[in-house]
Amino acid sequence: MSKRAMSNPGGGKTGPILLIVGVIILAWYAGAVYLNTPWQIEVFERAGQDWTASELVAETWSQKRPVLPSPHQVFADLYKSVFTYKITSKRSLLYHAGVTASSTLLGFLFGSLLGIVLAVGIVHNRTLDHSLLPWVITSQTIPILAIAPMIIVVLGAIGLKGLIPKAIISTYLCFFPVTIGMVKGLRSPDPLASDLMRTYSATRRQTFWKLRLPCSTPFLFTSLKIAAASSLVGAIVGELPTGAQAGIGARLLAGSYYGQTVQIWSALIMGSLMAALFVSLIAFTEKRVVGRMGLRR
Amino acid sequence: MTEDAVAVVEIKGLGLTFETADAPVHALSGIDLTIGKGDFVSFIGPSGCGKTTLMRVIADLETPTSGALTVNGMTPGEARRQRAYGYVFQAPALYPWRNVLRNVTLPLEIMGMAPEARRVRALKHLELVDLVGFEKKYPWQLSGGMQQRVSIARALSFEPELLLMDEPFGALDEITRDHLNEQLLRLWEKTKKTVVFVTHSIPEATYLSSRIVVMSPRPGRIIDIIDCNLPPDRGLDIRETPEFLAIAHRVREGLRAGHDE
Numbered sequence: 001m002s003k004r005a006m007s008n009p010g011g012g013k014t015g016p017i018l019l020i021v022g023v024i025i026l027a028w029y030a031g032a033v034y035l036n037t038p039w040q041i042e043v044f045e046r047a048g049q050d051w052t053a054s055e056l057v058a059e060t061w062s063q064k065r066p067v068l069p070s071p072h073q074v075f076a077d078l079y080k081s082v083f084t085y086k087i088t089s090k091r092s093l094l095y096h097a098g099v100t101a102s103s104t105l106l107g108f109l110f111g112s113l114l115g116i117v118l119a120v121g122i123v124h125n126r127t128l129d130h131s132l133l134p135w136v137i138t139s140q141t142i143p144i145l146a147i148a149p150m151i152i153v154v155l156g157a158i159g160l161k162g163l164i165p166k167a168i169i170s171t172y173l174c175f176f177p178v179t180i181g182m183v184k185g186l187r188s189p190d191p192l193a194s195d196l197m198r199t200y201s202a203t204r205r206q207t208f209w210k211l212r213l214p215c216s217t218p219f220l221f222t223s224l225k226i227a228a229a230s231s232l233v234g235a236i237v238g239e240l241p242t243g244a245q246a247g248i249g250a251r252l253l254a255g256s257y258y259g260q261t262v263q264i265w266s267a268l269i270m271g272s273l274m275a276a277l278f279v280s281l282i283a284f285t286e287k288r289v290v291g292r293m294g295l296r297r
Numbered sequence: 298m299t300e301d302a303v304a305v306v307e308i309k310g311l312g313l314t315f316e317t318a319d320a321p322v323h324a325l326s327g328i329d330l331t332i333g334k335g336d337f338v339s340f341i342g343p344s345g346c347g348k349t350t351l352m353r354v355i356a357d358l359e360t361p362t363s364g365a366l367t368v369n370g371m372t373p374g375e376a377r378r379q380r381a382y383g384y385v386f387q388a389p390a391l392y393p394w395r396n397v398l399r400n401v402t403l404p405l406e407i408m409g410m411a412p413e414a415r416r417v418r419a420l421k422h423l424e425l426v427d428l429v430g431f432e433k434k435y436p437w438q439l440s441g442g443m444q445q446r447v448s449i450a451r452a453l454s455f456e457p458e459l460l461l462m463d464e465p466f467g468a469l470d471e472i473t474r475d476h477l478n479e480q481l482l483r484l485w486e487k488t489k490k491t492v493v494f495v496t497h498s499i500p501e502a503t504y505l506s507s508r509i510v511v512m513s514p515r516p517g518r519i520i521d522i523i524d525c526n527l528p529p530d531r532g533l534d535i536r537e538t539p540e541f542l543a544i545a546h547r548v549r550e551g552l553r554a555g556h557d558e
Contacts, residue, residue, distance in 0.1 A: 192390040195358055199384040200407045201377055210403065214394045293394040294435040 025071055029061070032070040036060035039067070069262045078266040090246070097270050099247040100235050103163055104278070107170025108231040112224060114171060115178025122179070123186040123212070124204065133183075140176050144169065144234065149241040166247075170234030174227035181223030185216025217293065221286035228278045236271060248274075304367075305459055305491045306332040306355055311364030312516075313350060323516035324350045328364065330510065330519065332493060334458075337485055339494045339502040340510050341548060343556065347517020348495045349387075352463050355493065356384055368459070380408065382459040383452030387467055389444035391436040391451075397423070398432035401451045408455060422450040425484060442473040449481075453488070462494045466501070475533055478504055486529055499552075500536055503527075503545045511548055513555025521551035 033056075040059050044051045051059075061070040069077075078093065085092035118136065121128045148169050155165040189211050197207045239249025248271045255264035311328040314321045324347045332338050340348035353359040354366065357373035368376035376382065383404075391400045401419040410418070423429055426446040436444055445465055452460060466474045482505055485492055496502050502509050503525060511521040525544050527535060535541050 190390075192386045192388055193392065195386070196384070196390055197407075198358060199356060199377065199382070200404045201380065202407045206407050210407070211392070214392070217394075294396060294437075 028068075028071050032066065032068045033057055033060045035067040036063055039063070065259045066261055069265050073262050074265040074269060077262045078269060081263075081266060082270075093251070093266065093270055096247050096251050096267070097274060100232070100239065100249065100271070101274060103166035103238060103247070104170055104232045104235040104274070106163060106167035107234055108174055108228060108278075110167060110171040111174035111227055111231060112178050115175040115223070115227070116182055116220075118175065118179045119182030119186060120208075122183050124208075136176065136179055139172070144173055144237050147172070148237050152238070152241045166235055166238035169238035170231040173234035174231040177223045177226040177230065178220070181219045181226075182216055185219025186212045188219065189215045214293065217289065218286075221282065221289070224282050225279050225286075228282055229275050232271065232275045232278065304331050305334050305336070305369060306330070306493070307365075307367045308355075309365045311351075311354070311361050311366055313347075313354060313359060313361045313363075325354070325361070326516035326518050328517075328519055330522075332491060334491055335489055337492045337494065337505055337507045338510060339496055339506040339508070340512055341496055341499065341502045342512030342517070342552065343497065343514055345517075346512040346514040346555075348512050349463055350517065351512075352461055352493060352495050356382060356461055380404075380455060381457060382461050383455065383457040385445075385448055385452045385460070385462040385465045387464045389436070389441075389448040391444055391447055393436050395435075396432065397428065397434050397436070397439070397447050400436070400447055401454050404451065404455045419450070419454055422453045423447075425453065425487075426450045427480065440473075442469050442477060445469065445477070446480075449484075453484075453490075458491060460490045460492045462492060464495050464497070467496070474498075474501070479533055481505060482531070499545050499548050503541060503548060504531070504533070504536060509544070509548055511551035511555065513552075520555045521547070523547055523551070 037056065037060055040056060040063065041051075043059075044056075060066070062073065063069075066073070081091065081093035085095075087094050087098070089095060118132065122132055123129075151169055151172070152165050155161075155168065186208075193211060193215075194207070197211055202210070236247070236249040236252070239245075239247040240253055248267050251267035252264055255261065255267060308328050308330045311325060312323070313325040314323050328351065340351060342348050350359055354361050355368060355373060357377040366373060369379075369381050371379070371381075392403065395403065398416070398419055401423060402415040405415040405418060420429070420432070423432065426449050428443065428446055428450065431439065431443065431447075436447070439447065449462075449465065452462075466477050469477070478501060485505075494502070494505060504527075506525055509521075509523040509525060510519055511523065512518065513520050523544060527540065527544075
């Protein structure tokens with residue numbers, strides 16, 4: 001029974017998901033009417049124009065700079081900025097998504113590696129455990145918005161510009177869940193499994209590769225999923241202080257400078273699509289790896 | 298069996314006290330015991346009598362606080378580093394990400410044996426515990442009894458002369474347990490290993506052992522050592538015979554005496 005459910009994980013989920021999407025879109029349209037009405041009434045009054053309820057609703061869904069753009073406006077903008085420009089054009093949303101994706105991926109790579117290395121150190125060395133872990137936790141209490149501009153400025157002063165500083169901000173955000181998850185994972189072998197290694201008088205290195213690391217794999221993937229989402233946030237935040245040159249962050253900032261709410265929303269949606277894609281890629285890898293390891297959960 | 302009198306394990310005046318937050322716990326006290334080559338010695342006693350602790354001391358998983366102990370004439374630490382014993386735990390403790398074959402080859406990998414030799418050796422011991430054809434299965438695909446047999450094959454795989462078994466069949470149903478007892482006895486006859494076996498089942502201890510060590514709790518100490526000279530080719534039917542019942546009776550008396558004190 002449970003086997004069958006596992007072999008078809010998506011089965012029966014589509015209906016509820018579509019229902020939720022429908023509810024959100026309805027609420028969105030209603031919200032657009034509610035939030036855009038005051039301005040629309042002002043416009044009608046200034047023009048000395050009479051208006052009906054249906055005219056009001058139609059207008060609130062098609063303003064040029066609405067407080068809350070309606071879904072079809074956002075998707076029209078998304079379509080236009082994705083499909084009607086060359087990918088190398090600065091007006092193409094895909095170009096900006098690509099810029100953000102590259103610093104996200106680089107930051108994720110750095111962050112995961114750093115996270116794993118720190119965790120291995122913390123687990124194997126009592127001094128590191130006591131000295132490093134508090135700093136790792138403290139590092140996350142500093143708001144990233146405060147520290148991001150300083151990273152850009154400091155790295156800029158030593159000649160690092162462009163991709164690397166943004167990737168480092170995203171590293172800063174995403175190493176943390178990996179460290180915490182891996183420390184827990186590397187410490188997760190049960191006492192008998194560890195005793196067994198001791199009866200073989202296995203070296204620490206052998207215990208690490210043959211017991212601790214495989215034990216930590218499920219923890220690692222959970223952490224990587226969190227880190228993937230954080231690294232995207234880090235990359236976007238990293239694009240803000242550079243004066244909005246390129247990237248999803250730049251689109252958000254430019255959009256708010258010029259009151260282009262539609263552009264902000266389409267950038268937001270592009271950002272969340274990227275995060276969803278990234279996280280599901282990791283989930284897919286997890287399934288393959290865990291399956292290959294013979295672990296069933 | 299004790300006549301050849303080559304001591305595999307020699308224990309003199311051994312004690313172990315755990316320092317806990319409120320009061321020290323005397324887990325073992327005044328233990329004297331010699332285990333000869335080829336012996337099958339069972340430690341029997343109620344829960345908390347220190348029988349598992351005594352076994353862990355032999356395996357160098359715990360350190361005694363007083364007394365002397367040698368394994369193969371060495372300290373337990375040296376013996377452990379020379380891989381003098383195979384340990385079978387209460388739970389199978391198989392690594393779930395390794396299939397049966399790779400669980401059995403685990404100690405051989407650690408000891409640096411070449412891949413092909415590992416395979417041959419593992420298959421030989423899987424045959425000994427009657428698990429040929431299950432090499433590719435993962436632990437979760439096996440029953441509890443089969444998992445414990447894999448763990449026995451794993452302990453045997455590097456061919457230690459001493460086998461330490463800590464209530465290996467404690468979690469199994471009685472039918473499976475009987476069956477594995479019979480298999481273990483045949484295995485012992487075939488391989489001539491020295492076995493130290495922890496149990497709290499009187500029939501199991503009587504059926505399997507050449508000597509039974511009866512222990513009492515708080516502090517854990519030995520109150521009786523019983524030689525059993527049941528015929529080596531015995532089957533499970535022997536449990537109905539007067540000789541068997543006499544030994545079982547003496548074990549029960551010993552346990553009761555330890556309990557009443």
